Amino acid sequence: MVDIDWAAEIEARAEPGLAGRFPTAFLARKAIDAAATIADMFPNAARRLKTGELSETTYRRIVCDAVLRQLRNPEGHRSESDGVYQYTASQTVASGDLWIPDKDKALLQGPVSSGAPGSFGVGTDRGWGR
Numbered sequence: 001m002v003d004i005d006w007a008a009e010i011e012a013r014a015e016p017g018l019a020g021r022f023p024t025a026f027l028a029r030k031a032i033d034a035a036a037t038i039a040d041m042f043p044n045a046a047r048r049l050k051t052g053e054l055s056e057t058t059y060r061r062i063v064c065d066a067v068l069r070q071l072r073n074p075e076g077h078r079s080e081s082d083g084v085y086q087y088t089a090s091q092t093v094a095s096g097d098l099w100i101p102d103k104d105k106a107l108l109q110g111p112v113s114s115g116a117p118g119s120f121g122v123g124t125d126r127g128w129g130r
Contacts, residue, residue, distance in 0.1 A: 004060065006031030013064045018071060030067045037098050038063060042108040053110060062104045069099065 007027040011019040019027060039046060048054035100108070 004031075004035075006035075006063070009060055010064050010067055013061070014068055014071070018068070022071065027067070030070065031063055034066045034098055035063050038066070038100070038108060041100070042105070044110050045108045048108070048110050054107060058107055062100065062108065065104070066098050066100060 005028075007019075007024040010027045010031055045054060045059065049056060049059055
């Protein structure tokens, strides 16, 4: 894979004004960290990139979206009210943890094999009573 100017990728994909609130080096570091985490979580992603099963554009979008989710809501606000002000926060989002939606996980990981080729499951429940 070619070197990626991650800061430029994030700036191009962010809504106006969001990326400009952060130094370029910070944006690049967040994306590099996200890409490394994704590589560790989804070892198939590198192979899928090399073979073209996963497009580089999709990979870049997934990494940038993960970073942008962190930048958009650093406090982790989940809901807010006005009268007698109150809010709820998501601890996961507020922690700064990287999270990937299921649809993107499926793209990174690719098809999951249910067993060895030519194998089949054996059991007593045939599902007839359902």
